[in-house]
Amino acid sequence: MQTLPILALAAAAMLAGPAFADKVPLPTAADRQWQLPAVPMPGDNASTPARVALGKALFFDPRLSGNGATSCASCHNPSLGWSDGLKTAIGMGGVVLARATPTIVNTAFNTQFMWDGRKKSLEDQALGPMKAADEMNTDFPAVIDRLRAMPAYVTLFERAYPGEPVGEETIAKAMAAFERTVVSKDSPFDRWLAGDARAITLSQYRGFRVFADPARGNCGTCHSGPNFTDNGFHNIGLRGAGAKPDMGRFAIRPVAAMKGAFKTPTLRDIALTGPYFRDGSAATLRDVVEHYARGGDDRSNLSGDMKRLDLSEQDKSDLVAFLHALTGRRPPVTTPLLPQ
Structure with missing residues:
Protein backbone atom coordinates (compact mmCIF):
# COMPACT_ATOMS: atom_id res chain seq x y z
CA MET A 1 0.00 0.00 0.00
CA GLN A 2 2.85 2.37 0.75
CA THR A 3 4.26 1.88 -2.75
CA LEU A 4 1.29 3.54 -4.44
CA PRO A 5 2.21 7.13 -3.48
CA ILE A 6 5.78 6.47 -4.58
CA LEU A 7 4.63 5.15 -7.94
CA ALA A 8 2.24 8.05 -8.30
CA LEU A 9 5.01 10.51 -7.60
CA ALA A 10 7.31 8.78 -10.08
CA ALA A 11 4.62 8.89 -12.75
CA ALA A 12 3.97 12.56 -12.04
CA ALA A 13 7.69 13.29 -12.30
CA MET A 14 7.85 11.53 -15.65
CA LEU A 15 4.97 13.66 -16.90
CA ALA A 16 6.42 16.83 -15.45
CA GLY A 17 9.94 16.23 -16.75
CA PRO A 18 9.40 17.37 -20.36
CA ALA A 19 7.57 20.49 -19.19
CA PHE A 20 10.51 21.52 -17.03
CA ALA A 21 12.90 20.67 -19.87
CA ASP A 22 10.93 22.96 -22.19
CA LYS A 23 11.46 26.01 -20.02
CA VAL A 24 13.89 28.68 -21.18
CA PRO A 25 17.02 28.50 -18.99
CA LEU A 26 18.53 31.56 -17.42
CA PRO A 27 21.59 33.01 -19.19
CA THR A 28 25.03 31.78 -18.25
CA ALA A 29 27.93 34.04 -17.33
CA ALA A 30 29.29 33.53 -20.85
CA ASP A 31 25.98 34.65 -22.38
CA ARG A 32 26.33 38.04 -20.73
CA GLN A 33 29.08 38.99 -23.17
CA TRP A 34 26.16 39.96 -25.42
CA GLN A 35 24.87 42.63 -23.03
CA LEU A 36 24.90 46.10 -24.58
CA PRO A 37 27.15 48.58 -22.73
CA ALA A 38 26.59 52.30 -22.30
CA VAL A 39 26.78 54.39 -25.47
CA PRO A 40 30.39 55.49 -26.06
CA MET A 41 30.98 59.22 -26.42
CA PRO A 42 33.96 61.02 -27.99
CA GLY A 43 35.72 63.38 -25.65
CA ASP A 44 35.24 66.37 -27.93
CA ASN A 45 31.56 65.79 -28.70
CA ALA A 46 29.76 64.34 -25.71
CA SER A 47 26.00 64.43 -26.19
CA THR A 48 24.05 67.14 -24.40
CA PRO A 49 20.34 68.00 -24.75
CA ALA A 50 21.27 71.13 -26.72
CA ARG A 51 23.50 69.22 -29.15
CA VAL A 52 20.91 66.49 -29.65
CA ALA A 53 18.16 69.08 -30.29
CA LEU A 54 20.28 70.84 -32.91
CA GLY A 55 21.31 67.58 -34.53
CA LYS A 56 17.72 66.36 -34.70
CA ALA A 57 16.60 69.58 -36.42
CA LEU A 58 19.42 69.28 -38.97
CA PHE A 59 18.69 65.57 -39.52
CA PHE A 60 15.05 66.27 -40.43
CA ASP A 61 15.61 69.53 -42.34
CA PRO A 62 15.32 69.11 -46.15
CA ARG A 63 16.75 72.59 -46.70
CA LEU A 64 20.22 71.15 -46.17
CA SER A 65 20.01 69.30 -49.49
CA GLY A 66 20.75 70.56 -52.97
CA ASN A 67 17.12 70.38 -54.06
CA GLY A 68 15.68 71.61 -50.77
CA ALA A 69 13.42 68.56 -50.59
CA THR A 70 15.61 65.73 -49.22
CA SER A 71 16.66 65.32 -45.61
CA CYS A 72 18.67 62.63 -43.86
CA ALA A 73 15.33 61.32 -42.58
CA SER A 74 14.13 60.86 -46.15
CA CYS A 75 16.25 57.71 -46.35
CA HIS A 76 16.69 57.04 -42.62
CA ASN A 77 13.01 56.98 -41.71
CA PRO A 78 12.27 56.17 -38.05
CA SER A 79 9.03 54.48 -39.12
CA LEU A 80 11.05 52.04 -41.25
CA GLY A 81 13.69 51.05 -38.72
CA TRP A 82 15.71 54.19 -39.58
CA SER A 83 16.16 52.87 -43.11
CA ASP A 84 13.87 53.22 -46.15
CA GLY A 85 12.31 49.81 -46.83
CA LEU A 86 13.74 49.74 -50.36
CA LYS A 87 16.07 47.23 -52.02
CA THR A 88 18.56 50.01 -52.72
CA ALA A 89 18.47 53.71 -51.98
CA ILE A 90 16.87 56.37 -54.16
CA GLY A 91 19.15 59.36 -54.67
CA MET A 92 18.92 62.87 -56.05
CA GLY A 93 16.49 63.17 -58.95
CA GLY A 94 15.10 59.69 -58.38
CA VAL A 95 18.33 57.91 -59.33
CA VAL A 96 18.40 54.32 -58.08
CA LEU A 97 21.65 53.80 -56.19
CA ALA A 98 23.68 50.59 -56.08
CA ARG A 99 23.55 49.96 -52.34
CA ALA A 100 20.84 49.62 -49.71
CA THR A 101 20.32 52.31 -47.10
CA PRO A 102 21.83 51.02 -43.84
CA THR A 103 20.00 51.72 -40.61
CA ILE A 104 21.49 54.30 -38.25
CA VAL A 105 20.36 52.22 -35.27
CA ASN A 106 23.27 51.69 -32.86
CA THR A 107 25.80 53.40 -35.12
CA ALA A 108 27.12 54.90 -31.89
CA PHE A 109 28.82 51.55 -31.23
CA ASN A 110 30.45 51.27 -34.67
CA THR A 111 34.11 51.77 -35.43
CA GLN A 112 33.72 51.62 -39.23
CA PHE A 113 31.08 53.46 -41.24
CA MET A 114 29.45 53.06 -44.64
CA TRP A 115 29.17 49.72 -46.44
CA ASP A 116 32.82 49.98 -47.52
CA GLY A 117 34.19 51.53 -44.32
CA ARG A 118 35.41 54.72 -45.93
CA LYS A 119 34.38 56.84 -42.93
CA LYS A 120 36.13 56.44 -39.59
CA SER A 121 33.86 58.38 -37.22
CA LEU A 122 30.19 59.16 -36.86
CA GLU A 123 31.00 62.84 -37.29
CA ASP A 124 32.80 62.14 -40.57
CA GLN A 125 30.01 59.85 -41.73
CA ALA A 126 27.33 62.49 -41.09
CA LEU A 127 28.61 64.68 -43.92
CA GLY A 128 29.21 61.84 -46.40
CA PRO A 129 25.69 61.59 -47.88
CA MET A 130 25.34 65.37 -47.83
CA LYS A 131 28.47 65.82 -49.95
CA ALA A 132 27.61 63.01 -52.38
CA ALA A 133 26.26 64.45 -55.64
CA ASP A 134 23.89 61.52 -56.17
CA GLU A 135 22.55 61.60 -52.60
CA MET A 136 21.84 64.96 -50.92
CA ASN A 137 24.16 67.07 -53.12
CA THR A 138 24.48 69.76 -50.46
CA ASP A 139 25.91 73.14 -51.41
CA PHE A 140 27.62 73.76 -48.08
CA PRO A 141 28.54 77.44 -48.51
CA ALA A 142 24.91 78.20 -49.42
CA VAL A 143 23.52 76.05 -46.59
CA ILE A 144 25.83 77.64 -44.01
CA ASP A 145 24.79 81.12 -45.16
CA ARG A 146 21.14 80.07 -44.89
CA LEU A 147 21.59 78.71 -41.36
CA ARG A 148 23.43 81.84 -40.23
CA ALA A 149 20.54 83.94 -41.53
CA MET A 150 18.02 82.13 -39.32
CA PRO A 151 18.08 83.53 -35.75
CA ALA A 152 16.48 80.37 -34.32
CA TYR A 153 19.20 78.18 -35.82
CA VAL A 154 21.92 80.56 -34.65
CA THR A 155 20.54 80.26 -31.11
CA LEU A 156 20.52 76.45 -31.37
CA PHE A 157 24.16 76.43 -32.49
CA GLU A 158 25.21 78.84 -29.73
CA ARG A 159 23.56 76.66 -27.07
CA ALA A 160 25.05 73.47 -28.46
CA TYR A 161 28.57 74.66 -29.29
CA PRO A 162 29.26 77.97 -27.51
CA GLY A 163 32.00 79.96 -29.18
CA GLU A 164 32.14 77.70 -32.24
CA PRO A 165 30.98 78.97 -35.64
CA VAL A 166 28.09 77.66 -37.68
CA GLY A 167 29.96 75.50 -40.16
CA GLU A 168 30.58 72.01 -41.49
CA GLU A 169 32.30 70.87 -38.30
CA THR A 170 29.51 71.89 -35.94
CA ILE A 171 26.86 70.54 -38.34
CA ALA A 172 28.65 67.17 -38.39
CA LYS A 173 29.10 67.10 -34.60
CA ALA A 174 25.46 67.96 -33.91
CA MET A 175 24.13 65.34 -36.31
CA ALA A 176 26.44 62.71 -34.80
CA ALA A 177 25.25 63.68 -31.30
CA PHE A 178 21.67 63.08 -32.39
CA GLU A 179 22.47 59.79 -34.12
CA ARG A 180 24.07 58.51 -30.91
CA THR A 181 20.63 58.69 -29.30
CA VAL A 182 19.16 56.25 -31.85
CA VAL A 183 19.82 53.13 -29.82
CA SER A 184 18.04 49.79 -29.90
CA LYS A 185 17.99 48.26 -26.44
CA ASP A 186 15.61 46.58 -24.03
CA SER A 187 14.76 43.90 -26.58
Whole structure:
Protein backbone atom coordinates (compact mmCIF):
# COMPACT_ATOMS: atom_id res chain seq x y z
CA MET A 1 0.00 0.00 0.00
CA GLN A 2 2.85 2.37 0.75
CA THR A 3 4.26 1.88 -2.75
CA LEU A 4 1.29 3.54 -4.44
CA PRO A 5 2.21 7.13 -3.48
CA ILE A 6 5.78 6.47 -4.58
CA LEU A 7 4.63 5.15 -7.94
CA ALA A 8 2.24 8.05 -8.30
CA LEU A 9 5.01 10.51 -7.60
CA ALA A 10 7.31 8.78 -10.08
CA ALA A 11 4.62 8.89 -12.75
CA ALA A 12 3.97 12.56 -12.04
CA ALA A 13 7.69 13.29 -12.30
CA MET A 14 7.85 11.53 -15.65
CA LEU A 15 4.97 13.66 -16.90
CA ALA A 16 6.42 16.83 -15.45
CA GLY A 17 9.94 16.23 -16.75
CA PRO A 18 9.40 17.37 -20.36
CA ALA A 19 7.57 20.49 -19.19
CA PHE A 20 10.51 21.52 -17.03
CA ALA A 21 12.90 20.67 -19.87
CA ASP A 22 10.93 22.96 -22.19
CA LYS A 23 11.46 26.01 -20.02
CA VAL A 24 13.89 28.68 -21.18
CA PRO A 25 17.02 28.50 -18.99
CA LEU A 26 18.53 31.56 -17.42
CA PRO A 27 21.59 33.01 -19.19
CA THR A 28 25.03 31.78 -18.25
CA ALA A 29 27.93 34.04 -17.33
CA ALA A 30 29.29 33.53 -20.85
CA ASP A 31 25.98 34.65 -22.38
CA ARG A 32 26.33 38.04 -20.73
CA GLN A 33 29.08 38.99 -23.17
CA TRP A 34 26.16 39.96 -25.42
CA GLN A 35 24.87 42.63 -23.03
CA LEU A 36 24.90 46.10 -24.58
CA PRO A 37 27.15 48.58 -22.73
CA ALA A 38 26.59 52.30 -22.30
CA VAL A 39 26.78 54.39 -25.47
CA PRO A 40 30.39 55.49 -26.06
CA MET A 41 30.98 59.22 -26.42
CA PRO A 42 33.96 61.02 -27.99
CA GLY A 43 35.72 63.38 -25.65
CA ASP A 44 35.24 66.37 -27.93
CA ASN A 45 31.56 65.79 -28.70
CA ALA A 46 29.76 64.34 -25.71
CA SER A 47 26.00 64.43 -26.19
CA THR A 48 24.05 67.14 -24.40
CA PRO A 49 20.34 68.00 -24.75
CA ALA A 50 21.27 71.13 -26.72
CA ARG A 51 23.50 69.22 -29.15
CA VAL A 52 20.91 66.49 -29.65
CA ALA A 53 18.16 69.08 -30.29
CA LEU A 54 20.28 70.84 -32.91
CA GLY A 55 21.31 67.58 -34.53
CA LYS A 56 17.72 66.36 -34.70
CA ALA A 57 16.60 69.58 -36.42
CA LEU A 58 19.42 69.28 -38.97
CA PHE A 59 18.69 65.57 -39.52
CA PHE A 60 15.05 66.27 -40.43
CA ASP A 61 15.61 69.53 -42.34
CA PRO A 62 15.32 69.11 -46.15
CA ARG A 63 16.75 72.59 -46.70
CA LEU A 64 20.22 71.15 -46.17
CA SER A 65 20.01 69.30 -49.49
CA GLY A 66 20.75 70.56 -52.97
CA ASN A 67 17.12 70.38 -54.06
CA GLY A 68 15.68 71.61 -50.77
CA ALA A 69 13.42 68.56 -50.59
CA THR A 70 15.61 65.73 -49.22
CA SER A 71 16.66 65.32 -45.61
CA CYS A 72 18.67 62.63 -43.86
CA ALA A 73 15.33 61.32 -42.58
CA SER A 74 14.13 60.86 -46.15
CA CYS A 75 16.25 57.71 -46.35
CA HIS A 76 16.69 57.04 -42.62
CA ASN A 77 13.01 56.98 -41.71
CA PRO A 78 12.27 56.17 -38.05
CA SER A 79 9.03 54.48 -39.12
CA LEU A 80 11.05 52.04 -41.25
CA GLY A 81 13.69 51.05 -38.72
CA TRP A 82 15.71 54.19 -39.58
CA SER A 83 16.16 52.87 -43.11
CA ASP A 84 13.87 53.22 -46.15
CA GLY A 85 12.31 49.81 -46.83
CA LEU A 86 13.74 49.74 -50.36
CA LYS A 87 16.07 47.23 -52.02
CA THR A 88 18.56 50.01 -52.72
CA ALA A 89 18.47 53.71 -51.98
CA ILE A 90 16.87 56.37 -54.16
CA GLY A 91 19.15 59.36 -54.67
CA MET A 92 18.92 62.87 -56.05
CA GLY A 93 16.49 63.17 -58.95
CA GLY A 94 15.10 59.69 -58.38
CA VAL A 95 18.33 57.91 -59.33
CA VAL A 96 18.40 54.32 -58.08
CA LEU A 97 21.65 53.80 -56.19
CA ALA A 98 23.68 50.59 -56.08
CA ARG A 99 23.55 49.96 -52.34
CA ALA A 100 20.84 49.62 -49.71
CA THR A 101 20.32 52.31 -47.10
CA PRO A 102 21.83 51.02 -43.84
CA THR A 103 20.00 51.72 -40.61
CA ILE A 104 21.49 54.30 -38.25
CA VAL A 105 20.36 52.22 -35.27
CA ASN A 106 23.27 51.69 -32.86
CA THR A 107 25.80 53.40 -35.12
CA ALA A 108 27.12 54.90 -31.89
CA PHE A 109 28.82 51.55 -31.23
CA ASN A 110 30.45 51.27 -34.67
CA THR A 111 34.11 51.77 -35.43
CA GLN A 112 33.72 51.62 -39.23
CA PHE A 113 31.08 53.46 -41.24
CA MET A 114 29.45 53.06 -44.64
CA TRP A 115 29.17 49.72 -46.44
CA ASP A 116 32.82 49.98 -47.52
CA GLY A 117 34.19 51.53 -44.32
CA ARG A 118 35.41 54.72 -45.93
CA LYS A 119 34.38 56.84 -42.93
CA LYS A 120 36.13 56.44 -39.59
CA SER A 121 33.86 58.38 -37.22
CA LEU A 122 30.19 59.16 -36.86
CA GLU A 123 31.00 62.84 -37.29
CA ASP A 124 32.80 62.14 -40.57
CA GLN A 125 30.01 59.85 -41.73
CA ALA A 126 27.33 62.49 -41.09
CA LEU A 127 28.61 64.68 -43.92
CA GLY A 128 29.21 61.84 -46.40
CA PRO A 129 25.69 61.59 -47.88
CA MET A 130 25.34 65.37 -47.83
CA LYS A 131 28.47 65.82 -49.95
CA ALA A 132 27.61 63.01 -52.38
CA ALA A 133 26.26 64.45 -55.64
CA ASP A 134 23.89 61.52 -56.17
CA GLU A 135 22.55 61.60 -52.60
CA MET A 136 21.84 64.96 -50.92
CA ASN A 137 24.16 67.07 -53.12
CA THR A 138 24.48 69.76 -50.46
CA ASP A 139 25.91 73.14 -51.41
CA PHE A 140 27.62 73.76 -48.08
CA PRO A 141 28.54 77.44 -48.51
CA ALA A 142 24.91 78.20 -49.42
CA VAL A 143 23.52 76.05 -46.59
CA ILE A 144 25.83 77.64 -44.01
CA ASP A 145 24.79 81.12 -45.16
CA ARG A 146 21.14 80.07 -44.89
CA LEU A 147 21.59 78.71 -41.36
CA ARG A 148 23.43 81.84 -40.23
CA ALA A 149 20.54 83.94 -41.53
CA MET A 150 18.02 82.13 -39.32
CA PRO A 151 18.08 83.53 -35.75
CA ALA A 152 16.48 80.37 -34.32
CA TYR A 153 19.20 78.18 -35.82
CA VAL A 154 21.92 80.56 -34.65
CA THR A 155 20.54 80.26 -31.11
CA LEU A 156 20.52 76.45 -31.37
CA PHE A 157 24.16 76.43 -32.49
CA GLU A 158 25.21 78.84 -29.73
CA ARG A 159 23.56 76.66 -27.07
CA ALA A 160 25.05 73.47 -28.46
CA TYR A 161 28.57 74.66 -29.29
CA PRO A 162 29.26 77.97 -27.51
CA GLY A 163 32.00 79.96 -29.18
CA GLU A 164 32.14 77.70 -32.24
CA PRO A 165 30.98 78.97 -35.64
CA VAL A 166 28.09 77.66 -37.68
CA GLY A 167 29.96 75.50 -40.16
CA GLU A 168 30.58 72.01 -41.49
CA GLU A 169 32.30 70.87 -38.30
CA THR A 170 29.51 71.89 -35.94
CA ILE A 171 26.86 70.54 -38.34
CA ALA A 172 28.65 67.17 -38.39
CA LYS A 173 29.10 67.10 -34.60
CA ALA A 174 25.46 67.96 -33.91
CA MET A 175 24.13 65.34 -36.31
CA ALA A 176 26.44 62.71 -34.80
CA ALA A 177 25.25 63.68 -31.30
CA PHE A 178 21.67 63.08 -32.39
CA GLU A 179 22.47 59.79 -34.12
CA ARG A 180 24.07 58.51 -30.91
CA THR A 181 20.63 58.69 -29.30
CA VAL A 182 19.16 56.25 -31.85
CA VAL A 183 19.82 53.13 -29.82
CA SER A 184 18.04 49.79 -29.90
CA LYS A 185 17.99 48.26 -26.44
CA ASP A 186 15.61 46.58 -24.03
CA SER A 187 14.76 43.90 -26.58
CA PRO A 188 13.35 40.54 -25.42
CA PHE A 189 16.89 39.18 -25.74
CA ASP A 190 18.25 41.98 -23.54
CA ARG A 191 15.59 41.30 -20.92
CA TRP A 192 16.49 37.60 -20.97
CA LEU A 193 20.16 38.49 -20.49
CA ALA A 194 19.10 40.60 -17.50
CA GLY A 195 17.56 37.50 -15.91
CA ASP A 196 13.95 37.34 -17.15
CA ALA A 197 13.60 33.77 -18.42
CA ARG A 198 10.08 34.57 -19.68
CA ALA A 199 11.26 37.37 -21.97
CA ILE A 200 12.00 35.05 -24.90
CA THR A 201 10.29 31.97 -26.27
CA LEU A 202 11.80 28.53 -26.34
CA SER A 203 12.16 28.83 -30.12
CA GLN A 204 14.08 32.10 -29.73
CA TYR A 205 16.33 30.51 -27.10
CA ARG A 206 17.07 27.56 -29.38
CA GLY A 207 17.75 30.01 -32.20
CA PHE A 208 20.28 31.87 -30.07
CA ARG A 209 22.10 28.63 -29.34
CA VAL A 210 22.24 27.81 -33.06
CA PHE A 211 23.34 31.38 -33.81
CA ALA A 212 26.20 31.36 -31.31
CA ASP A 213 27.47 27.83 -32.01
CA PRO A 214 30.36 27.88 -34.54
CA ALA A 215 29.60 24.27 -35.44
CA ARG A 216 25.96 24.99 -36.27
CA GLY A 217 24.89 28.51 -37.24
CA ASN A 218 28.34 30.12 -37.12
CA CYS A 219 26.57 33.51 -37.13
CA GLY A 220 28.42 34.90 -34.14
CA THR A 221 31.72 34.70 -35.98
CA CYS A 222 30.91 37.93 -37.83
CA HIS A 223 27.82 39.18 -35.99
CA SER A 224 29.72 39.18 -32.73
CA GLY A 225 29.50 41.12 -29.51
CA PRO A 226 26.65 43.14 -27.98
CA ASN A 227 25.94 45.05 -31.19
CA PHE A 228 26.06 41.88 -33.33
CA THR A 229 28.81 43.09 -35.66
CA ASP A 230 32.57 42.62 -35.79
CA ASN A 231 32.89 45.94 -37.66
CA GLY A 232 34.71 43.91 -40.29
CA PHE A 233 34.27 43.27 -44.00
CA HIS A 234 33.30 39.99 -45.62
CA ASN A 235 32.36 38.66 -49.04
CA ILE A 236 29.25 36.60 -48.26
CA GLY A 237 28.74 35.26 -51.76
CA LEU A 238 26.07 37.55 -53.18
CA ARG A 239 25.65 37.23 -56.92
CA GLY A 240 27.18 40.17 -58.81
CA ALA A 241 24.76 42.46 -60.63
CA GLY A 242 25.50 43.71 -64.13
CA ALA A 243 28.74 43.89 -66.06
CA LYS A 244 30.52 45.89 -63.36
CA PRO A 245 30.06 44.27 -59.95
CA ASP A 246 30.37 46.35 -56.78
CA MET A 247 33.86 45.69 -55.38
CA GLY A 248 32.99 46.99 -51.92
CA ARG A 249 35.87 47.37 -49.48
CA PHE A 250 38.40 46.62 -52.23
CA ALA A 251 37.95 50.17 -53.56
CA ILE A 252 39.20 51.48 -50.20
CA ARG A 253 41.67 48.74 -49.32
CA PRO A 254 42.85 47.01 -52.51
CA VAL A 255 43.76 43.57 -51.26
CA ALA A 256 42.35 40.41 -52.82
CA ALA A 257 40.36 39.33 -49.75
CA MET A 258 38.38 42.58 -49.85
CA LYS A 259 36.94 42.07 -53.35
CA GLY A 260 33.19 42.11 -52.93
CA ALA A 261 33.52 42.46 -49.15
CA PHE A 262 31.11 44.68 -47.26
CA LYS A 263 30.73 45.76 -43.66
CA THR A 264 28.93 43.42 -41.28
CA PRO A 265 25.70 45.22 -40.30
CA THR A 266 24.25 45.17 -36.81
CA LEU A 267 21.41 42.73 -36.23
CA ARG A 268 19.77 44.97 -33.67
CA ASP A 269 16.21 45.78 -34.90
CA ILE A 270 16.92 43.62 -37.95
CA ALA A 271 13.26 42.56 -38.22
CA LEU A 272 12.37 46.21 -38.98
CA THR A 273 14.90 46.92 -41.73
CA GLY A 274 14.18 44.56 -44.63
CA PRO A 275 14.93 43.91 -47.41
CA TYR A 276 18.39 42.63 -46.54
CA PHE A 277 22.02 42.60 -47.69
CA ARG A 278 23.81 45.55 -49.28
CA ASP A 279 21.88 44.97 -52.53
CA GLY A 280 18.48 44.28 -50.97
CA SER A 281 18.39 40.85 -52.61
CA ALA A 282 16.88 39.03 -49.60
CA ALA A 283 13.25 39.94 -49.02
CA THR A 284 12.82 38.19 -45.66
CA LEU A 285 14.87 37.00 -42.72
CA ARG A 286 14.14 33.44 -43.80
CA ASP A 287 15.76 34.29 -47.16
CA VAL A 288 18.81 35.52 -45.27
CA VAL A 289 19.05 32.31 -43.27
CA GLU A 290 18.68 30.20 -46.42
CA HIS A 291 21.49 32.15 -48.10
CA TYR A 292 23.88 31.40 -45.25
CA ALA A 293 22.71 27.80 -44.96
CA ARG A 294 23.74 27.09 -48.54
CA GLY A 295 27.06 28.85 -48.01
CA GLY A 296 26.39 31.77 -50.35
CA ASP A 297 25.89 31.73 -54.10
CA ASP A 298 28.97 33.27 -55.74
CA ARG A 299 31.99 31.47 -54.27
CA SER A 300 34.65 33.08 -56.46
CA ASN A 301 36.03 35.22 -53.61
CA LEU A 302 34.07 33.93 -50.67
CA SER A 303 35.09 34.87 -47.12
CA GLY A 304 36.79 32.09 -45.20
CA ASP A 305 34.15 32.53 -42.52
CA MET A 306 31.41 31.39 -44.92
CA LYS A 307 30.56 27.69 -45.06
CA ARG A 308 27.59 25.47 -45.79
CA LEU A 309 25.50 24.87 -42.70
CA ASP A 310 23.83 21.63 -41.73
CA LEU A 311 20.62 23.18 -40.42
CA SER A 312 17.26 21.49 -39.99
CA GLU A 313 14.00 23.27 -40.82
CA GLN A 314 13.51 23.70 -37.08
CA ASP A 315 16.96 25.32 -36.79
CA LYS A 316 16.11 27.79 -39.54
CA SER A 317 12.77 28.70 -38.00
CA ASP A 318 14.41 29.11 -34.60
CA LEU A 319 17.10 31.38 -36.05
CA VAL A 320 14.44 33.65 -37.55
CA ALA A 321 12.58 33.67 -34.23
CA PHE A 322 15.78 34.67 -32.43
CA LEU A 323 16.40 37.55 -34.85
CA HIS A 324 12.95 38.88 -33.99
CA ALA A 325 13.98 38.81 -30.32
CA LEU A 326 16.56 41.53 -31.12
CA THR A 327 13.91 44.19 -31.71
CA GLY A 328 14.17 46.81 -28.98
CA ARG A 329 11.39 48.78 -27.41
CA ARG A 330 11.00 51.89 -29.53
CA PRO A 331 10.20 55.23 -27.95
CA PRO A 332 7.98 57.43 -30.13
CA VAL A 333 9.89 59.76 -32.45
CA THR A 334 8.42 63.20 -33.03
CA THR A 335 9.37 65.31 -36.01
CA PRO A 336 10.94 68.55 -34.76
CA LEU A 337 9.50 71.98 -35.49
CA LEU A 338 12.15 73.39 -37.79
CA PRO A 339 13.49 76.94 -37.45
CA GLN A 340 12.07 79.42 -39.95
